[in-house]
Amino acid sequence: MKILTTNYLACAVKTCKSEPAAFPLHFKDAELAREELELNPEFIKNVLPRIDWPALAQTAAELGFTTLPSQKPENLDEQTMKDLHTLLMETQVMEGKLVCGNCGYEYNIKEGIANFLLPNHLV
Amino acid sequence: MSRPEDTLPPDLFYNDTEALKYTTSSRIQAIQSSMTHRCLELLSLPGPSLILDIGCGSGLSGEILDSYNHTWIGMDISPSMLGVALDRETTGDLLLADMGQGIPFRAGSFDAAVSVSAVQWLCNAETSDVTPQGRLSRFFEGLYASIKRGGKAVLQFYPKNDAQRQMITAAAVKAGFGAGMLEDDPGTKNAKLYLVLTVGSGGDLSGRDITDAVKGMEGVDIVDERRRGIEKKRGETAKEWVKRKKDRDRKKGKIVKSDSKYTARKRRIQF
Ligand SMILES: C[S@@+](CC[C@H](N)C(=O)[O-])C[C@H]1O[C@@H](n2cnc3c(N)ncnc32)[C@H](O)[C@@H]1O
Ligand SMILES: [Zn+2]
Numbered sequence: 001m002k003i004l005t006t007n008y009l010a011c012a013v014k015t016c017k018s019e020p021a022a023f024p025l026h027f028k029d030a031e032l033a034r035e036e037l038e039l040n041p042e043f044i045k046n047v048l049p050r051i052d053w054p055a056l057a058q059t060a061a062e063l064g065f066t067t068l069p070s071q072k073p074e075n076l077d078e079q080t081m082k083d084l085h086t087l088l089m090e091t092q093v094m095e096g097k098l099v100c101g102n103c104g105y106e107y108n109i110k111e112g113i114a115n116f117l118l119p120n121h122l123v
Numbered sequence: 124m125s126r127p128e129d130t131l132p133p134d135l136f137y138n139d140t141e142a143l144k145y146t147t148s149s150r151i152q153a154i155q156s157s158m159t160h161r162c163l164e165l166l167s168l169p170g171p172s173l174i175l176d177i178g179c180g181s182g183l184s185g186e187i188l189d190s191y192n193h194t195w196i197g198m199d200i201s202p203s204m205l206g207v208a209l210d211r212e213t214t215g216d217l218l219l220a221d222m223g224q225g226i227p228f229r230a231g232s233f234d235a236a237v238s239v240s241a242v243q244w245l246c247n248a249e250t251s252d253v254t255p256q257g258r259l260s261r262f263f264e265g266l267y268a269s270i271k272r273g274g275k276a277v278l279q280f281y282p283k284n285d286a287q288r289q290m291i292t293a294a295a296v297k298a299g300f301g302a303g304m305l306e307d308d309p310g311t312k313n314a315k316l317y318l319v320l321t322v323g324s325g326g327d328l329s330g331r332d333i334t335d336a337v338k339g340m341e342g343v344d345i346v347d348e349r350r351r352g353i354e355k356k357r358g359e360t361a362k363e364w365v366k367r368k369k370d371r372d373r374k375k376g377k378i379v380k381s382d383s384k385y386t387a388r389k390r391r392i393q394f
Contacts, residue, residue, distance in 0.1 A: 004173075005196055005216045012220075012227035018374070023229055037214070043171035043194055050173075050231060050271065089194075113205055116198070116220035116227050120252050123224045123261070 001112050004047070004088040007056050009114070011100035013122045021102035024055040027062050028106070030096035039085045045076065048084075060087060126283060128247045137180070137201035146181040146207050155239055158315060159187035162237045162277040165305065165319055165343075168193070172234035175269065177222050177278070178241020180204040182213035188237070189214055198222060223248060223258030226265030233269055236276035243280045246287045259291065263298035267322060276300075276320040288316070292346050295320055299372075303343035319343050
């Protein structure tokens with residue numbers, strides 16, 4: 001699972017709808033991998049406005065990446081673009097858990113696939 | 124031939140054997156590919172986009188999204204289908220999830236959504252604690268919120284009959300989408316139905332014609348089934364009623380004008 005995806009995922013439990021603590025989900029026991037992908041600058045430019053920067057900084061810090069600028073970059077020079085591409089697209093979580101900060105529910109990640117199937121009473 | 128939807132739940136129907144059979148059939152590959160192309164044509168996205176693929180299966184539809192330089196996130200309920208997707212090294216991110224439980228993304232995440240041959244499965248879900256209607260509305264409400272304002276979704280699906288087609292489109296409209304229908308090869312056994320959905324581009328939706336954005340798209344018939352409004356309760360002032368409607372819409376992730384001292388005041392007609 002790409003870091004990009006974790007910047008959009010929110011807890012699916014009914015009582016967590018629009019609870020600020022239900023986003024972003026937090027990694028636990030995350031095993032990382034890097035997959036080289038072709039840089040797609042148009043795509044990065046397109047999604048950047050919709051990236052929640054404080055959430056991204058938090059996720060990155062939880063995974064041990066602490067070099068992210070504290071503010072969303074205004075201008076995307078070549079290096080910033082490459083760094084964003086590496087973090088958002090190429091860095092992937094293969095195993096571990098995503099944990100909701102509001103209800104504590106743990107979503108398992110196996111082979112890069114997060115399990116979001118919920119028991120019916122939580123939906 | 125009986126419909127798979129009538130035989131088993133999707134996660135059991137698409138087991139390892141069926142998932143492999145499905146994905147390696149060149150006939151199926153060709154059909155899914157051409158329908159995904161059609162979805163993209165109807166979306167007419169201006170550039171590389173973030174797309175949600177609902178019922179992504181083994182990634183046959185996703186592969187086409189890749190070929191246009193889009194980035195996709197797929198959700199599917201069948202572990203076997205997702206397993207095949209892993210083996211085929213598709214590039215989209217995969218989520219094991221049931222669309223009938225909603226869309227687990229924050230509001231405004233996606234530029235667009237596609238679904239190829241999956242949504243009809245929502246009509247078969249009768250257990251003691253869930254109904255197709257309940258699952259359809261959770262799905263469409265979640266979808267509506269997860270797409271950015273001004274975004275679109277195109278869902279190709281195989282309704283069993285007119286009642287199912289009706290039930291699905293009505294649920295979409297009720298969730299707030301502007302909706303249109305397009306049918307390729309109607310009346311033949313190759314008929315393909317596409318539900319084209321638009322998310323209001325912002326501002327006060329209640330004043331706009333929700334069908335505007337679908338209008339003028341070639342071959343697309345507008346589904347004009349306005350949301351049934353919330354009725355005014357007895358003893359409720361006009362202002363309270365408007366507030367209640369707005370609260371409901373806000374909860375659904377819609378953009379609603381903020382309340383002001385002018386809310387629900389009668390306006391003088393201006394010439
Ligand atoms: C005919 S396949 C289409 C797969 C892919 N879109 C393609 O074009 O090849 C239908 C898919 O819908 C999935 N599906 C059915 N019900 C679902 C649900 N409630 N939530 C998520 N996926 C579902 C099935 O598991 C299956 O992979
Ligand atoms: Zn939660």
